[in-house]
Amino acid sequence: METADYFCMGLFLFAGLFSLLASCLNWEWFFTTQKSEYIVRTLGRSGARIFYGLLGVALITCGLIGLFGGE
Structure with a gap:
Protein backbone atom coordinates (compact mmCIF):
# COMPACT_ATOMS: atom_id res chain seq x y z
CA MET A 1 0.00 0.00 0.00
CA GLU A 2 1.06 3.53 -0.67
CA THR A 3 1.13 6.48 1.70
CA ALA A 4 -2.12 7.84 0.25
CA ASP A 5 -3.85 4.56 1.08
CA TYR A 6 -2.72 4.74 4.70
CA PHE A 7 -3.89 8.33 4.88
CA CYS A 8 -7.32 7.44 3.49
CA MET A 9 -7.74 4.51 5.89
CA GLY A 10 -6.62 6.76 8.74
CA LEU A 11 -9.35 9.23 7.82
CA PHE A 12 -11.91 6.42 7.89
CA LEU A 13 -10.72 5.37 11.33
CA PHE A 14 -10.71 8.94 12.66
CA ALA A 15 -14.17 9.76 11.29
CA GLY A 16 -15.56 6.48 12.63
CA LEU A 17 -14.08 7.00 16.08
CA PHE A 18 -15.35 10.59 16.12
CA SER A 19 -18.88 9.52 15.18
CA LEU A 20 -18.88 6.66 17.67
CA LEU A 21 -17.66 8.90 20.49
CA VAL A 57 -18.72 1.23 13.59
CA ALA A 58 -19.11 0.90 9.81
CA LEU A 59 -16.40 3.49 9.11
CA ILE A 60 -14.01 1.90 11.62
CA THR A 61 -14.67 -1.51 10.06
CA CYS A 62 -13.94 -0.16 6.57
CA GLY A 63 -10.75 1.45 7.78
CA LEU A 64 -9.54 -1.73 9.47
CA ILE A 65 -10.39 -3.89 6.46
CA GLY A 66 -8.51 -1.43 4.27
CA LEU A 67 -5.47 -1.51 6.51
CA PHE A 68 -5.27 -5.19 7.33
CA GLY A 69 -7.38 -6.89 4.68
CA GLY A 70 -5.97 -5.14 1.64
CA GLU A 71 -3.09 -6.27 -0.46
Missing part, protein backbone atom coordinates in the same frame (compact mmCIF):
# COMPACT_ATOMS: atom_id res chain seq x y z
CA ALA A 22 -20.25 11.57 19.66
CA SER A 23 -22.93 8.90 19.82
CA CYS A 24 -21.78 7.26 23.05
CA LEU A 25 -21.01 10.49 24.89
CA ASN A 26 -24.13 12.28 23.58
CA TRP A 27 -22.23 15.42 22.62
CA GLU A 28 -24.75 18.27 22.62
CA TRP A 29 -22.78 20.39 20.16
CA PHE A 30 -22.57 17.48 17.70
CA PHE A 31 -26.31 16.83 17.61
CA THR A 32 -27.29 20.50 17.35
CA THR A 33 -25.17 21.28 14.30
CA GLN A 34 -26.92 22.15 11.07
CA LYS A 35 -25.57 19.04 9.34
CA SER A 36 -27.03 16.61 11.89
CA GLU A 37 -30.34 18.44 12.43
CA TYR A 38 -32.07 16.48 9.67
CA ILE A 39 -31.17 13.12 11.22
CA VAL A 40 -32.22 14.30 14.69
CA ARG A 41 -35.56 15.63 13.38
CA THR A 42 -36.21 12.48 11.38
CA LEU A 43 -35.14 9.81 13.89
CA GLY A 44 -35.28 11.66 17.19
CA ARG A 45 -32.29 12.12 19.47
CA SER A 46 -32.03 8.44 20.47
CA GLY A 47 -32.42 7.29 16.88
CA ALA A 48 -29.76 9.75 15.75
CA ARG A 49 -27.39 8.44 18.42
CA ILE A 50 -27.95 4.89 17.18
CA PHE A 51 -27.52 5.99 13.56
CA TYR A 52 -24.23 7.78 14.24
CA GLY A 53 -23.02 4.91 16.42
CA LEU A 54 -23.65 2.42 13.61
CA LEU A 55 -22.07 4.79 11.11
CA GLY A 56 -19.00 5.02 13.31
Whole structure:
Protein backbone atom coordinates (compact mmCIF):
# COMPACT_ATOMS: atom_id res chain seq x y z
CA MET A 1 0.00 0.00 0.00
CA GLU A 2 1.06 3.53 -0.67
CA THR A 3 1.13 6.48 1.70
CA ALA A 4 -2.12 7.84 0.25
CA ASP A 5 -3.85 4.56 1.08
CA TYR A 6 -2.72 4.74 4.70
CA PHE A 7 -3.89 8.33 4.88
CA CYS A 8 -7.32 7.44 3.49
CA MET A 9 -7.74 4.51 5.89
CA GLY A 10 -6.62 6.76 8.74
CA LEU A 11 -9.35 9.23 7.82
CA PHE A 12 -11.91 6.42 7.89
CA LEU A 13 -10.72 5.37 11.33
CA PHE A 14 -10.71 8.94 12.66
CA ALA A 15 -14.17 9.76 11.29
CA GLY A 16 -15.56 6.48 12.63
CA LEU A 17 -14.08 7.00 16.08
CA PHE A 18 -15.35 10.59 16.12
CA SER A 19 -18.88 9.52 15.18
CA LEU A 20 -18.88 6.66 17.67
CA LEU A 21 -17.66 8.90 20.49
CA ALA A 22 -20.25 11.57 19.66
CA SER A 23 -22.93 8.90 19.82
CA CYS A 24 -21.78 7.26 23.05
CA LEU A 25 -21.01 10.49 24.89
CA ASN A 26 -24.13 12.28 23.58
CA TRP A 27 -22.23 15.42 22.62
CA GLU A 28 -24.75 18.27 22.62
CA TRP A 29 -22.78 20.39 20.16
CA PHE A 30 -22.57 17.48 17.70
CA PHE A 31 -26.31 16.83 17.61
CA THR A 32 -27.29 20.50 17.35
CA THR A 33 -25.17 21.28 14.30
CA GLN A 34 -26.92 22.15 11.07
CA LYS A 35 -25.57 19.04 9.34
CA SER A 36 -27.03 16.61 11.89
CA GLU A 37 -30.34 18.44 12.43
CA TYR A 38 -32.07 16.48 9.67
CA ILE A 39 -31.17 13.12 11.22
CA VAL A 40 -32.22 14.30 14.69
CA ARG A 41 -35.56 15.63 13.38
CA THR A 42 -36.21 12.48 11.38
CA LEU A 43 -35.14 9.81 13.89
CA GLY A 44 -35.28 11.66 17.19
CA ARG A 45 -32.29 12.12 19.47
CA SER A 46 -32.03 8.44 20.47
CA GLY A 47 -32.42 7.29 16.88
CA ALA A 48 -29.76 9.75 15.75
CA ARG A 49 -27.39 8.44 18.42
CA ILE A 50 -27.95 4.89 17.18
CA PHE A 51 -27.52 5.99 13.56
CA TYR A 52 -24.23 7.78 14.24
CA GLY A 53 -23.02 4.91 16.42
CA LEU A 54 -23.65 2.42 13.61
CA LEU A 55 -22.07 4.79 11.11
CA GLY A 56 -19.00 5.02 13.31
CA VAL A 57 -18.72 1.23 13.59
CA ALA A 58 -19.11 0.90 9.81
CA LEU A 59 -16.40 3.49 9.11
CA ILE A 60 -14.01 1.90 11.62
CA THR A 61 -14.67 -1.51 10.06
CA CYS A 62 -13.94 -0.16 6.57
CA GLY A 63 -10.75 1.45 7.78
CA LEU A 64 -9.54 -1.73 9.47
CA ILE A 65 -10.39 -3.89 6.46
CA GLY A 66 -8.51 -1.43 4.27
CA LEU A 67 -5.47 -1.51 6.51
CA PHE A 68 -5.27 -5.19 7.33
CA GLY A 69 -7.38 -6.89 4.68
CA GLY A 70 -5.97 -5.14 1.64
CA GLU A 71 -3.09 -6.27 -0.46
